[in-house]
Amino acid sequence: MRIKTTIVFSLVASLGLASLGFAADGDEPADGRSLAFDRKKGNCLACHAIPSERKAESPGNIGPPLVNMKERYPDRDKLRARIWDETKINPDSVMPPFGRNKILTEEEIDLVTDYIQGL
């Protein structure tokens, strides 16, 4: 609840800034990394550590750390399929089906897949 409030506040704050015409430093267009980090989008850090990212702070540990992805997932389609709907691979998985339930759009899933594969 607290966290949510903070998010809402910071959203309001950044909207305020934008309307005043100040683009805050570090504002980037949606990319795989920010989609993966964004609590309202991928929120992958809720469950996965990303040890190679300094900014991946206080991650959860419900899922395994996302490491050596390129080596472990040379086949991009296989990686994308897990993000699209992990429950197809493991029906008991608690990982949200980002594609099936339209939590992310197809384009967003492509961006996240590329980012994760690069880890």
Add this chain to the structure above:
Amino acid sequence: MKRKLTLITAGLILLGCANTGPAKGPEEDRNALLKHYQQTFPDIKFENYIYGALAMNPDAKAQYDEIMSFPPYSIDLDKGQKMWGTPFKNGKTFTSCFPNGGKNVAGNYPYFDNAANRVVTFENAINACLKTNGEEELEYAGKEMGLLTAYARSLSDGMKVNVKVEGSGALAAYEKGKKYYETRNGQLNFSCKSCHVQSAGKYIRSDQLSMMIGQASHWPEFRGGTDIVTLQGRFKQCEKNVRAKPKAANSEEYNNMEYYITYMSNGLPMQTPVFRK
């Protein structure tokens, strides 16, 4: 040995024919769940399950103990006590509606009322008392209900949770509650079980997930020290967090689920209210 094996085989064949699993009831469910948590948390004693995630983290538990020795909500609790003690227009008080002046009764709720064919929560009993005495009922999961029950349930501190599931109506309500608990819901596709059974003890971001056994013995809570939340209010918060549409407090779904999860806390001591972050 041989004979036993034959019997088991025969049993398996029979079960196979009936095409159902072994006969299961609430007590088998509870034992299986208990076993799951004992394996997940070999070092946590059963009676400490009432502390939920705090039982998994000695530092957080030490902070909690400190807060509880001088709780930030004492003034609110006084308000609840005043509500409990203030006579109705007819001169009676809440104590007239409960045996033993309301002491050591809350652990018997929810119970299944065969005549009404529904689960009765402690909050239902409070509202029934108000209605019988010509007073206005309180809003379920509202602040007043929270403050009143924070005091009223404290009269049962130390009582062991003692929920009974007896008879076919009761069993059906229990099963419905269990089903709701285990059904995935919302855009993020979680069931309560995904987090509090499958992932208990794991961290979701920086929150460690409590085990379900022990979750029902200490309501309402003061979150952040002063924000009063009833058990069904907490159901709503968890459902909102996973982008599911929460049910109403006192809905049949939530009452059945409260019945199910409180049964799972049987044997644990009640303590109300408590602090949570």
